Amino acid sequence: MxxxxxxxxxxxxxxxxxxxxxxxxxxxxxxxWRIGTEHEKYAFTIADGRPLTYEGPHGVRALLEGLTRFGWSPVYEGETVIALTCPTMGSVTLEPGGQIELSGAQLETVHGTCCEVTTHHRNLKIVGGELGIGFLGIGFNPKWRREDISLMPKGRYKLMSEYMPKVGSLGLDMMLRTCTVQTNLDFGSEADMVRKFRVSLALQPIATALWANSPFTEGKPNGFLSYRSHIWTDTDPARTGILPFVFEDGMGFERYVDYLLDVxxxxxxxxxxxxxxxxxxxxxxxxxxxxxxxxxxxxxxxxxxxxxxAFPEVRLKRYLEMRGADGGPWLRLCALPAFWVGLLYETASLDAAWDLVKDWTAEEHAQLRAQVPRLALKTPFRKGTLQDVALRALEISQAGLAARGRLNSKGRDETGFLDPLWTIARSGRTQAEDLLESFLTRWNGEIDPVFTECAY
Known part of the structure; x- marks a missing residue:
């Protein structure tokens, strides 16, 4: 923000x-070069699973104020607490539907970003436990309707909520009911930015597939594995999408500025x-x-x-933001920065990733963007499926992380953070598919168990 x-x-x-x-x-x-990780999660009342209101003893304001004991300082808009900041920890921001986001600090290793995530969730659980608030790791609110969710009292959200229905049918769902995890990474030059932008934009459907975790809407299966990703296809075409110009000759800072000027x-x-x-x-x-x-x-x-x-699948600021993944379990919050750092931060891996995608056509990019939210790793691609591409991307990422050689206090490098992704890629089965099976079997067609089984 x-x-x-x-x-x-x-x-x-x-x-x-x-x-x-x-x-x-x-x-x-x-x-x-540093690593920034941002992730959103739903806050809900443990007693009944409802989204939080802003005010009240179990509200968002009480939650934010409770977190100040851990070194955060409140940020106000008028009399309203809308965020928390700390010079060494980044910021905690309030999203439109009461989702709580950690915008983490710029850290040197994936070990550091995972420690940051762990500390943040431990603090949330302390304050949440006192207030009767739980936190859900999933990509789309699985139960509640738009009208059940309070719009948070922040000026820009009021403007956006009034504007969104004029330009798309799902913009309010994006605001109120989605959660994501994203990674922010650096570049060394304009040429380095262009290469990383192209690779990450081409491979964003791989992230969408591996992190697919939003199969329910209002208590029922919605026909998608990443409904969060689908929502962006009908939010606002003037500021979303896969940006075909990124792959064209002449791409650079000037070309992206011209794009932003037209948003x-x-x-x-x-x-x-x-x-x-x-x-x-x-x-x-x-x-x-x-x-x-x-x-x-x-x-x-x-x-x-x-x-x-602007909300493209990859966003350029003074760094690159990878935006294609659903929110999810604790370990996959750490896996996202590992995946992208391994692909983009070592020259040999970046070259290998570019070799993987450099001949993909504009039509293939569009095909993947359209089909992956529904089919994930089973999306047909060339002579196989996206699962084949995901396995190759993970091989490249693992090699990049091994080459970085960033060790923790136990002498372990960053490759272990990819383990949850290897399980998904080798099986071809996403968490969304696991949740759907649970819904149809163990949960007996009831959605409420998700608030226990997917809670942090």
Whole structure:
């Protein structure tokens, strides 16, 4: 989520070259590459499995305030606590439907990010236990309807909730009922960014398949293994998708800036409030013609806010965000950064991953994007299935992690974090399929056991 720094006091009005330079400024030498992991989880009342309201003794505010004992400082929007921050731990943010997200610190190893996840969940369980709140690791709310879920009191969410139904039929579901885990990784140069962007965008369906974990809607099977992924296909076509231009000649920082300039705006943040600019043009803003703020021009804070309102499968900021995975069990929260670090952070593995995908056509990218949410690893691809590609991708990732040689205190490298993924890839069976089998057998067609069996 964006910073709440007042944009009006920051840098002078921007040019397109400024925007390109800002993005290019994210390039770092390899020694400074870090790993950021973000994950969302549902918070629910243990007594009845209901989503949390914001206020009340079992509410989101009480949960956030309870976490402050562990070194977090509250962030306010007016009188409303909307997030927590800590210089060494990142931030805890409040998502639109009351999902709780850890946006972790920039860490050197997957060992570090897994320790971070572990500490975060232990703290949540302490506070949640006192408040009667549980936490669910799954990609889509398995039981409750949109109207059962409270929209959290944050200004940008109100604007988004009013705008979403104008541009797609599932945007409110995205806001209120989905949970994801994502990894943020660095690049060393424009050329390195382009290579990593192409590889990660092509292989994003592999992540969607391996992490597929959202087969239920309102207590019943929904026909998908990753319904969360499907939801993004009908949220807002102007800001989502697989971005075919990334694979074209001429891709670079300038090309991505031009894409972002054409993504419709949501808001401008001024003096503690969100000004409605939904559907308006950042290009007009730069020319002083924004209807929401006539005559005013943007600052770098406005641009960094705008960078957060594009939602492609991989998002470029001053780093790359891998966005294709469903939320899920504890170990798979650690497996996601391991998977992508192994593929992207060692030259030999990055080259091997590029060799795997470099001849895929635009039609094949589109086919995978369309079919994987329903079929996961059983998606047909060329002479086999996506399972074959997933196994090869895991081989490459494992080699990359082994080459990194980052050891923990017990002398173990990072390859062990891939173990849950090897189990899924070798069997061809996702957690979503396991949950569906449980629903039809052990659960006797009832959804409530998910709040016990998939809780952290």
């Amino acid at each position: 964006s910073s709440l720094t007042d944009a009006s006091i920051l840098s002078a009005p921007l040019t397109r070259d400024d925007l390109v330079a800002h993005m290019a400024g994210g390039s770092r030498p390899k020694a400074d 419709p705006m949501y808001f401008v943040y001024r003096e503690g409030r969100y000004i409605d600019a939904t559907g308006q043009s950042f290009r007009d803003f730069m020319a002083g013609r924004l209807a929401a703020l006539p005559g005013e021009r943007p600052t770098i804070a406005d641009w960094t806010d705008h960078m957060t309102v």
